[in-house]
Structure formats: C-alpha cells, structure tokens
Amino acid sequence: MKFLSTFFLFTFFISTSLLAQKKKLGPVNTYRNPVIAGDFADPSVIRVGDTYYAAGTSSEWGPAYPIYSSTNLTDWQYLGPVFNEIPAWTMGSFWAPELFYYKDTYYCYYTARRKSDKQSFIGVATTKDLKKGFTDHGIIIEWTSEAIDAYVVEDKGKLYITWKAYGLDKGRAIELLGAELSADGLKVVGKEFTIIKANTNDWEGGGAEGQSIFKRGKYWYMLYSGNSCCGSKCNYMVGMARAEKLQGPWEKYAGNPVLVSDDTWKCPGHGTVVTTPDKRYFYLHHAYSAADFTFVGRQGVLSELVWNDKTHWPVFRYGSATPAQAEAPAGTSFANFSGFNLDFAVAQPNIRWIYDVRQPEPVYAVQDGALRIENKTPGQTSNFVGFNLKKSSYTFTADVVSKNDLTQSIVIYGDADNALGYGVRGNTVELWQIKDGTFSTLKTQQIPAQQKAITLKLQSHNGRFYEFSWEVKGQKPDAANKAVQTDTLWLPRWDRAARVGVNVAGTATGKGEIRALEMKYN
Secondary structure, eight states, rough: OHHHHHHHHHHHHHHHHHHHHHHOOOOOOESSSBBOOOOOOOOOEEEEEEEEEEEEOOOOSSSSEEEESSSSSSOEEEEEEEESSOOEEEEEEEEEEEEEEEEEEEEEEEEEEETTTTTEEHHHHHHHHEOOOOOOOEEEEEEOOOOOEEEOOOOOOTTEEEEEETOOTTTSSSSSEEEOOTTSSBBBSOOOOOOOOOTTTTTTTTEEEEEEEEETTEEEEEEEEEEEOTTTTTOOEEEEESSSSSTSOEEEEOOOOOOOOOOEEOOOOOOEEEOTTTTHHHHHHHHEEEGGGGGTEEEEEEEEEEEETTTEEEETOSSSBSSSSEEEOEEEEOOOOEEEEEEESSSOEEEBBBETHHHHHOOOEETEEEEEEEEOOOOOSSTTTTEEOSSSSEEEEEEEEEOOHHHHHHHHETTTEEEEEEEEEEEEEEEEEETTTTTEEEEEEEEOOOOEEEEEEEEEEEEEEEEEEETTTTTTOOGGGGEEEEEEEESSSSTTEEEEEEEEOSOOOOOOOOOEEEEEEE
C-alpha cells in the first residue's frame, strides 16, 4: 500500500507540473500545409520589416509571377503580379522568380523563354513599390543553351548571383554557378565560378537546381533540389551543402537527401529559406498534394529547419517529409480557402485573373453588373480568363445571360489545344472538348426558348471525373440536363495544373454577359 501511495503521489506531482507548464506556456498554435494553395511552384520569399513577400512560377499563365504578402508566413494575400505586361523579349516559361530587397529597392531575377530562339535565360526587374509592378531591365544571364533558377546573396558588401547551367548541354554535367554582380545588381561583372556539380550516380539523378543560399555563423548553407520536378512521375528531393566561402569548396551533406516524398506530400523542392524576427528558420517550397496531385499542381508549403549545434548542420524539424501540420510562426491565424462568390453587381476584391500568355491577352472588364469578355480572338478557347485551382474537388458555377451569336462557356483549360467546356448559345447548351488541337462536340441539349438567364454548373471529383449541368436560376434543376465526361488525364500539362474559368467564342463580334461566378471546394 505504501508503494501504491508513493506512486500515485508521484503521478499526481508529474501531472500537476505538466498542467502548470502547459498553462504557463499556453496552447501551441499550428498551421496546416499548404500555406499558399494552388499551383505556386518554385516560391521565393523575403522579409522586409514585419512583412513577408512571396513570388512563384507562373509558367505559361499571365500575368507573370504572382506576388503574395503575409505577416506570419501562413496567411497570404494576393498582392499583384511582378509584370502587368509581359516583357517584350519573352514568350513564356515564366519560371523561378527570385525576390531580393537591397537598398530600398525590390529586385526580381526571373527565368523566361526568349522569343528569338525559344531558349530560357535569366532577366532582372526592379521596383520601389510592389503594388505597382516591376520595370524590366532585360536579360542578365545568357549562358550556353539555358540559364535558369537565379538566386542572389550579399557577401561583404558585394552582390553575387547563382544559377543552374548546362541543363540542356549534352555530355556535360549540370552545375550551379555563381558570379559577382555590379553594385546596382543589374549586370554580371565577375567571372563565373562553380558551386557544385550534379552527380548522376546518387539521389540527385544528375540534376541540381532551385538553390537557396543563406549564412549562419561561419558557414554558407545551401538547400538545393534534384531529380525530376514535375508531372505524375516526379521524384524531386532536397539536399544540403555548406561552405566557409561562397566560392567554395562546398561540402555536400552526407545524409542527403534531407526532404523527400511521403503519403501526404509528393516531390518537395525548390524554395527559399527565410528567418522570422524570433530567429526561426523556415523553408517555403513546393510539393504536390498526394490527394490532388497534378490536378492542382505544385503548392506552396512550409517546413521548419532547426539547428544541431554540435554538427553545425540544420535538420528539418519534423523529419524528412513535408509536415501536414506543424507549430506555426508567431501571430498565425487559421487561413482557409473555401472558395469565392463573385456577384458583379457589387464591388469585388483584388481578384487574381489568369490567362494563357501564348494567346493574345483577353479583353475583359466588369461593367453594368456583369463580367464582359470581348470576343476578340477567334478560337474556342482564345478569350479564356480563369482561376488557380486550390483543390481538385469543387463546384464551379457561372450565371450567364445567353446570347444568340456568342457561346459562353465554363472551361477546364490545360492549354489552347487541350480543354473541356460547357457553353450556352441561344437555346442550346453544348458540352465540347479540344484534345491535341482537335475540337469535338460531345453532347448538346435544348433549353426553353424564353429563358435567357442560365446557370452553368461544373462539378469536379478529384480532377478526374466531371459532371456538367444547367439550370434556370431560381428553379429546380432537371436531372435529365446532366452530362458526364470522364478520362481527362490529358488536361494537366507537364509542369502546371489546369485552370478553371470562362470563355466566349463565336464568329460574331460582341461581349459576353456573366452576372456571377461561384467556386465551392469540397
């Protein structure tokens, strides 16, 4: 009995102490990944004062390079694009923007494909005010067949740029190179030097890219990515290296790779390390959700680094996989992305509209209580404007005033040659597709002649199965008006997910009339 009494007293003491400690420390605030939902690959993040800014790859979507802002790394608001107008020398492949703040100026070092030869090189742009967009200064690095993935650091008062080289040069190993920049950051003035070479015989698979370089103590540290970044067969991973001098020699971490796929987040990589005011280190990077995968794209996720002061190497706090849920930075609230409801009869928030940069820029505006897209460019999908998808299961509706000479459609858009649409024209509703450039009508339905205000509805189930229907607003829908299309695995393109939105088409000039759009995520 004496033993049991002592045991219970000890247990009571421990329990009371833990409760007191918990009460003293307070509850632990957490966040869930993704922190920037939807297709937001290769994120770059900087902290200026108490505010974080992040930019990401936009690939073939415009406006180029979306920028988001946050005060806590987990709740992000769309600020605007880097470029309101596409730089004249570019034609697409808007990859890997790197933000850099220096002497009261914001820089963006970015990758884009050049019109003249369709090769990808690195440009630079600057601004004093992120909300006003950037001024382009053109190409800063043109290197053999390709130069991508810029990253800039300051070392002892000098600026240095690093980049991935030789990715398209046959018979030559991929390298991460560096060189000194001019004092204004707008041109390369130093001779290139090698940071690391990719190893074809280890986890890198012959690739090295997406580097993020930062200083702590006597070492420069680098996180970099290797293997295949994109698509359903990706196997992207993250490794580490360090050096006492930026010019090297660089030592690769013996335990590489340090961040890999698991059952929740696939193919993590290509991000930026940023420190919080309380000296925590976070890596904002991308990964595919295992549930939504290529149907939503590479999303912005957050992983924390902590330090082993014996080895002087950082480690990921939650192991070698992207955390589903983790302890949040200070000041985090609980963000959600439940969707949107746009009634164009009332003022709208800052909306991130998206279009295909390989097509003429669509002409659209909210006028007289409706979104009016002009039928400017011939083609079934040429006037498309849409949105980033944040989940693969959703319901998207459009309240449309039918026109006799224009087809107004809700569209799942991969590119101009690969899309699935459901549109109304006059008294006919049509389900159509474009696959590998070939247009075909899948189903047509008739609506009552006296009805003009029609709601078009799309229901997506995991991005693989789509159900379409129409209804007269305010009336019970007719179950017979449903059309189903399956097997749309051809819509996600290699490095980007499909978008959902609206389009007008037809042989006549004119403008569509869309009164409302609604997105509900399941």
